Amino acid sequence: MAEPVIEIKGLGKSFKSKNGPVVALRDINLTVEKGDIFGIIGMSGAGKSTLVRCINLLERPTEGAVIFDGQDMCRLSSAELNRARRSMGMIFQQFNLLMQRSAEANVRFPMEISGVPHAKAKRRARELLELVGLGERAHYYPSQLSGGQKQRVAIARALSTEPKVLLCDEATSALDPSTTASILNLLRDINRRLGVTVVIITHEMSVIEQICNRVAIISESRIAECGTVEEVFSNPRTDAARRLVLPEGRRAGHIKADRLYRIVFNGSSSLNPVIADMILECKAPVNIIHADMRDMDGKAFGQMVVQLPEDQEICARMLGFMEARGLAMWEIPPGSCIDCDPEDYDYEQERGRHA
Amino acid sequence: MPDFLAGLCDPDTLQMLAEGTLDTLYMTLASTFFAYVFGMIMAVVLVVCRADGIRPCPGLYKVLDVVVNLTRSFPFLILMIAVIPLTRFLVGTTIGNNATVVPLVIAAAPFVARLIESSLLEVDHGIVEAAQSMGASTFQIIFRVLIPEALPSLINGSAIASTTILGYSAMSGAVGGGGLGKLAIMYGYNRYQTDIMFATCVLLILIVQILQEIGNRLSRRCDKRLV
Numbered sequence A: 001m002a003e004p005v006i007e008i009k010g011l012g013k014s015f016k017s018k019n020g021p022v023v024a025l026r027d028i029n030l031t032v033e034k035g036d037i038f039g040i041i042g043m044s045g046a047g048k049s050t051l052v053r054c055i056n057l058l059e060r061p062t063e064g065a066v067i068f069d070g071q072d073m074c075r076l077s078s079a080e081l082n083r084a085r086r087s088m089g090m091i092f093q094q095f096n097l098l099m100q101r102s103a104e105a106n107v108r109f110p111m112e113i114s115g116v117p118h119a120k121a122k123r124r125a126r127e128l129l130e131l132v133g134l135g136e137r138a139h140y141y142p143s144q145l146s147g148g149q150k151q152r153v154a155i156a157r158a159l160s161t162e163p164k165v166l167l168c169d170e171a172t173s174a175l176d177p178s179t180t181a182s183i184l185n186l187l188r189d190i191n192r193r194l195g196v197t198v199v200i201i202t203h204e205m206s207v208i209e210q211i212c213n214r215v216a217i218i219s220e221s222r223i224a225e226c227g228t229v230e231e232v233f234s235n236p237r238t239d240a241a242r243r244l245v246l247p248e249g250r251r252a253g254h255i256k257a258d259r260l261y262r263i264v265f266n267g268s269s270s271l272n273p274v275i276a277d278m279i280l281e282c283k284a285p286v287n288i289i290h291a292d293m294r295d296m297d298g299k300a301f302g303q304m305v306v307q308l309p310e311d312q313e314i315c316a317r318m319l320g321f322m323e324a325r326g327l328a329m330w331e332i333p334p335g336s337c338i339d340c341d342p343e344d345y346d347y348e349q350e351r352g353r354h355a
Numbered sequence B: 001m002p003d004f005l006a007g008l009c010d011p012d013t014l015q016m017l018a019e020g021t022l023d024t025l026y027m028t029l030a031s032t033f034f035a036y037v038f039g040m041i042m043a044v045v046l047v048v049c050r051a052d053g054i055r056p057c058p059g060l061y062k063v064l065d066v067v068v069n070l071t072r073s074f075p076f077l078i079l080m081i082a083v084i085p086l087t088r089f090l091v092g093t094t095i096g097n098n099a100t101v102v103p104l105v106i107a108a109a110p111f112v113a114r115l116i117e118s119s120l121l122e123v124d125h126g127i128v129e130a131a132q133s134m135g136a137s138t139f140q141i142i143f144r145v146l147i148p149e150a151l152p153s154l155i156n157g158s159a160i161a162s163t164t165i166l167g168y169s170a171m172s173g174a175v176g177g178g179g180l181g182k183l184a185i186m187y188g189y190n191r192y193q194t195d196i197m198f199a200t201c202v203l204l205i206l207i208v209q210i211l212q213e214i215g216n217r218l219s220r221r222c223d224k225r226l227v
C-alpha cells in the first residue's frame, strides 16, 4: 500500500490586499503518495504557485493543514520547520541560483547551512553535478550557464540534502521544448533511481503527459479534479478539466448528421490500429468526423467521432467488433453537437444515456 | 610652475600638507569603518524587518526608519556642534582627529545604512526564497545570502560612502577638526594663501579619485555575474 508523503487537508489561503482579502485557495484536499510524480495544472492565476508554496510554508496557509511525513507543518517551531524543509527540495521557474557562487558552491549551499562538513559536502556536490550531467562545469558561475544548465544546477542543489520530496514550480516554463524534455527526463530519472517523490506545477498539458502519474487540476482556487493521469485525461468530468484536456482550436463544432458514434480510447495500445482493423474486417468504410487523441507511454487516450455506413447489419458488426476489443462506442443522437466543445457538451448526461 | 605656487616648495609647507593628508585619510577611514559597523547593523535590521522582509516587524522598522531619516536631515556642521558633549565624553577632547571621528560616524552611519539597505534590497527575492526553502535560518540568510550576493554593490557603496565622509571631514576643519580641511581654512581662507588652498584642493580631488577607482575595480573584480 502506498504511503502518503504530503497530505493537504482543507487548505485555504487568502492574501490581505488594499481592496480587501484575495482568496487564492479554497478547501484544497490532496494526497501525494510516496514515489508519485504528481502534477498540478491550471490556468494562470488559478493558485498553483500559492498551493506549492503552502506545502513548504513559504506561504503560511490561512486554513487547514499540510501534513508532511506525519507532521503538521503549520505547528512546527521555526527551527523544526527549517529541519522539515531540508527534506523538501524546491526548484523554481527563475532557477534562483546564488549568482556569486560557482555551480559547485551552489550545490554545497544547503549542506553548508545544515552543517555537513566541507569535505563531505564537496564530494557530494561533485557527485550530484555528475548526476545532472554537469560534472565538467562545477567551477562555472551561473552567469556562464544556459537556462537548462542552471536548472540542472538547481536540481542538484535541491537534491543535496537528500530530500524525500522535490517541489517544482514551473521548473520548465523558461526553457525551450527540447531543454524542457531533457529536464523532465532528468526529473523522471531522479524519481525512479533515487525514489524522490516529485510535485510538478505547470500550465502545460504536455508536461503532465510526459512524466506525471497523478494529476490535480486546479481552477479558480479549487481542485476541480484529481486522479491518475489516465482517468482525468480520458474522462474529464469538469469544465476546467475539459478545457485543458481538449484545448480550444481542436473543437469540431456542430455537425448535423446521422449514424454518428463516439469511440472513447481509454488507454488501449495506440500501436494497435483498431479502426483500420475494423474497416478491414467489416469490409466497409467509415467516415472519421473528428479525432482528439493523445499518446501517453504508448497508450491511446481521447476520443474519435465516426460516421458508420448506412447498412444496419454492417453497423451492428462494427459495434460488435469494437465491443470485443473493449472499446465503448456510443451513438450520438442525430442533430446534437458532436464535439468537444467544452462549454456546451455534457459528458455526464451522455454517459447517463448510455448507462 | 606658476608664481603663486612657488611657496609650496618650502619643506615645512610640504610636510604640513603631507601630515594633513595623512590626518584626513585617518579620519576618513576610521570614520568609514565605524560608520559601516553601525550602518550595517541598522541596514540589516531595516531589510529584515520591513513588511516584505524575512522577519517582518513593522514597529521596529518604523522606529529605525524615522531615526535614520532624522539624523540624515541634520546639516553636518550643526550636528558636529550639537554632539560636542558626547564627543568630550567619549574622546576627552573636542579638537583633533579622534574628536572629529565621533560626529563623522554619527553623521555617516545613517547615510551608510541607507546605502547598504539599498544594496541588500537589490538581491533577488527569489534567491532569498530559495534559501528559505532549503531551511536557512534568518542569520544564515543574512550572512550567507544577502551580504555575499550584494558584495559588489556593497563595495561600490563603500566608495561612495568614504568619499562623502572625506567631504564631511574637510568641513570639520571649521570647528576644530584636523587634516586638509583645517589647512584650507586656516591658510587658504583666513590668511589668503592661495597656494595652500590650491594644494589642498588637488590633494582632496586625488584622494577621492583614488578611493573611487579602488572601489570600482574591487567591485568589478569580485562580481561573478561579470565573469
Ligand SMILES: Nc1ncnc2c1ncn2[C@@H]1O[C@H](COP(=O)(O)OP(=O)(O)OP(=O)(O)O)[C@@H](O)[C@H]1O
Pocket (backbone or CB within 6 Å): A015, A016, A017, A022, A023, A024, A042, A043, A044, A045, A046, A047, A048, A049, A050, A051, A203
Ligand atoms: N502575495 C500576494 N498578495 C496578494 N495576492 C496574491 C499574492 N500571491 C498571489 N496572489 C493572488 O493569488 C492568486 C493565485 O496566484 P498564484 O501565483 O498562485 O497563481 P498561479 O496559478 O501560480 O499563476 P501563474 O501560472 O500565472 O504563475 C492570484 O489571483 C494572485 O493575484
Ligand SMILES: [Mg+2]
Pocket (backbone or CB within 6 Å): A048, A049, A050, A170
Ligand atoms: Mg505561478
